[in-house]
Amino acid sequence: IVVAIYCGQFKIGLCQLSVTSEKNQNLVCARNSIKAAVECGARLVVLPEMWNCPYSNDYFAKFAEDFENEDASPTFSMLSEAACSHGITIVGGSVPESSDGRLYNTSCVFGPDGKLKAKHRKIHLFDIEIPGDITFKESDFFAAGDKPTIVDTDVGRIGIGICHDIRFPELAALYRAKGARIICYPGAFNISTGELLWEVMQRARAADNQLFVATCSPSRDSSGSYAIWGHSTLVGPSGEIIATSGHEETVVVAEIDYSKIELQRKGLPLDKQKRADIYLS
Amino acid sequence: IVVAIYCGQFKIGLCQLSVTSEKNQNLVCARNSIKAAVECGARLVVLPEMWNCPYSNDYFAKFAEDFENEDASPTFSMLSEAACSHGITIVGGSVPESSDGRLYNTSCVFGPDGKLKAKHRKIHLFDIEIPGDITFKESDFFAAGDKPTIVDTDVGRIGIGICHDIRFPELAALYRAKGARIICYPGAFNISTGELLWEVMQRARAADNQLFVATCSPSRDSSGSYAIWGHSTLVGPSGEIIATSGHEETVVVAEIDYSKIELQRKGLPLDKQKRADIYLS
Numbered sequence: 001i002v003v004a005i006y007c008g009q010f011k012i013g014l015c016q017l018s019v020t021s022e023k024n025q026n027l028v029c030a031r032n033s034i035k036a037a038v039e040c041g042a043r044l045v046v047l048p049e050m051w052n053c054p055y056s057n058d059y060f061a062k063f064a065e066d067f068e069n070e071d072a073s074p075t076f077s078m079l080s081e082a083a084c085s086h087g088i089t090i091v092g093g094s095v096p097e098s099s100d101g102r103l104y105n106t107s108c109v110f111g112p113d114g115k116l117k118a119k120h121r122k123i124h125l126f127d128i129e130i131p132g133d134i135t136f137k138e139s140d141f142f143a144a145g146d147k148p149t150i151v152d153t154d155v156g157r158i159g160i161g162i163c164h165d166i167r168f169p170e171l172a173a174l175y176r177a178k179g180a181r182i183i184c185y186p187g188a189f190n191i192s193t194g195e196l197l198w199e200v201m202q203r204a205r206a207a208d209n210q211l212f213v214a215t216c217s218p219s220r221d222s223s224g225s226y227a228i229w230g231h232s233t234l235v236g237p238s239g240e241i242i243a244t245s246g247h248e249e250t251v252v253v254a255e256i257d258y259s260k261i262e263l264q265r266k267g268l269p270l271d272k273q274k275r276a277d278i279y280l281s
Numbered sequence: 282i283v284v285a286i287y288c289g290q291f292k293i294g295l296c297q298l299s300v301t302s303e304k305n306q307n308l309v310c311a312r313n314s315i316k317a318a319v320e321c322g323a324r325l326v327v328l329p330e331m332w333n334c335p336y337s338n339d340y341f342a343k344f345a346e347d348f349e350n351e352d353a354s355p356t357f358s359m360l361s362e363a364a365c366s367h368g369i370t371i372v373g374g375s376v377p378e379s380s381d382g383r384l385y386n387t388s389c390v391f392g393p394d395g396k397l398k399a400k401h402r403k404i405h406l407f408d409i410e411i412p413g414d415i416t417f418k419e420s421d422f423f424a425a426g427d428k429p430t431i432v433d434t435d436v437g438r439i440g441i442g443i444c445h446d447i448r449f450p451e452l453a454a455l456y457r458a459k460g461a462r463i464i465c466y467p468g469a470f471n472i473s474t475g476e477l478l479w480e481v482m483q484r485a486r487a488a489d490n491q492l493f494v495a496t497c498s499p500s501r502d503s504s505g506s507y508a509i510w511g512h513s514t515l516v517g518p519s520g521e522i523i524a525t526s527g528h529e530e531t532v533v534v535a536e537i538d539y540s541k542i543e544l545q546r547k548g549l550p551l552d553k554q555k556r557a558d559i560y561l562s
Contacts, residue, residue, distance in 0.1 A: 123556055123559060124554050124555075124556065125554075127549075127550075127554070128548060128549045129547075129548050129549075130544075130545075130548040130549065131548070144556075146556075146558075146559065147559060148559060148560075164554075167488075167489070167551060168551075168554075168555060168556075168560075169450045169454075169485075169489055170555065170557075170560040171559070171560065173450070173560075174559075174560050196519065196520060196521060197484075197488055197519075197520050200481055200484045200485055200488065200520055201485065201488070203478075203481045203485075204450075204481055204482065204484075204485030204489075207448075207478055207481065207482070208448070208450055208485075238477065238478075239477055239478050239481055240477060263411075264411075266410075267409060267410050267411040267412070268408075268409045268410075268411065269408075270448060270449075273405050273406075273408070273445075273449075274405075274449060274451065275404055275405065275425075275427075275449075276451075277427075278404060278427065278428060278429055278452070278455075279429075279449075279451040279452065279454075279455050
């Protein structure tokens with residue numbers, strides 16, 4: 001018997017994970033967190049950016065896996081198994097991917113049958129150098145992805161971005177134009193830019209495009225060199241925060257109701273109000 | 282003797298005005314507020330959206346002026362005189378403009394010589410109908426402007442938007458592309474959308490485009506049918522709030538330092554990180 005479940009209303013789980021330098025421990029931790037989210041009713045689970053590996057160049061290459069060789073990829077296998085055994089959709093945060101001698105910061109999306117449905121490679125690498133505040137150059141370690149990722153799942157059409165991808169309104173607008181109803185951004189904003197902009201960016205992307213935005217971050221690790229902001233959040237299509245967390249290890253479970261999108265777009269038809277003729281002048 | 286003043290650092294004044302149903306009183310109030318801002322050192326003064334006229338269809342036509350007939354426009358005359366006598370630039374908020382039998386929601390920009398430098402007619406009219414929350418249809422009263430407004434002043438290149446114009450990231454991106462260093466949005470967000478999004482929109486437009494955003498609102502009028510949010514604000518190019526107000530009648534005076542723009546764009550070169558090739562796919 002196939003049960004068709006109406007996916008207009010469902011629960012999302014955001015697994016704000018504590019990341020260690022032991023990959024196996026990270027896998028176990030993630031697997032347990034996914035289970036906890038499912039037990040709270042989540043049918044879509046999102047993991048953080050770089051959750052199987054410390055956010056440090058000392059680990060990226062060592063922890064990287066080649067997803068083409070699924071059997072040799074414990075991360076791929078765990079996510080596939082978790083999605084299948086729970087019958088849920090997983091946006092697998094991001095992990096270092098090794099492919100053709102390059103490293104990518106990559107998010108894999110799995111369906112309830114355990115199959116890989118999409119793979120997003122972080123498009124906008126985080127290169128920043130603000131004297132006295134923060135310096136980081138992700139392009140020293142990673143190659144950039146070169147395509148947007150939209151995936152049809154049993155909980156609707158999802159756009160994927162990773163962390164710094166959220167700073168580019170063009171990507172969110174593209175996902176909205178292509179019919180995404182939620183954009184998932186696994187991210188690992190640091191304390192500096194996180195406190196300033198993490199919430200603003202999420203809410204602006206959601207409000208401008210009148211869709212849901214879900215973010216998932218690692219929890220803060222006071223021992224690491226890169227202090228994570230945390231605050232995994234679900235934002236609704238009016239730009240309202242539906243659920244969020246602090247910086248500790250947390251599973252955020254919240255309800256998504258897609259009818260809010262139609263309501264908001266009908267009441268305030270931003271798309272019809274746009275003046276493409278003017279923006280091109 | 283002509284003194285060339287370096288305009289990289291200067292003070293801006295945001296006149297959060299109390300608006301009454303007496304136009305003359307509004308003009309006097311605005312004139313006094315401009316003077317107060319200048320006495321605090323402001324060289325650029327921004328007025329609110331619809332500051333000479335209550336935000337109500339009962340008043341728009343009655344209070345409207347035809348700027349083509351400058352001598353018969355007390356609002357035009359006052360702004361011109363104030364700019365000239367103080368030797369400052371004024372972004373004159375917005376007032377109802379009557380032109381060719383139509384009404385527009387229009388902002389006039391005056392230079393230190395008292396001359397009109399630019400005129401922005403609100404492009405995106407605020408039509409909203411959220412049951413149980415807010416219903417408003419600005420297009421019932423006003424015709425829409427049909428062009429963006431960028432103006433070179435002695436305090437730099439300024440882009441102008443009015444209130445709902447801030448909800449459209451495309452307009453801000455256009456202004457950034459054309460070299461604006463500050464976008465001024467006179468606005469009159471109401472309590473409902475104001476509390477939710479006024480700050481988010483300002484900070485997102487500033488952070489995404491790495492420029493200054495200045496907003497100016499009327500103060501809250503508990504007696505009116507349209508309750509104003511207030512909170513006139515200056516945001517810097519990292520998305521940080523430099524100065525803001527509550528909802529009462531206020532003059533916000535704050536310093537703008539354009540070197541912050543270069544610092545932010547150099548440290549985090551969002552423009553170079555953009556992937557136009559991908560957004561068009």
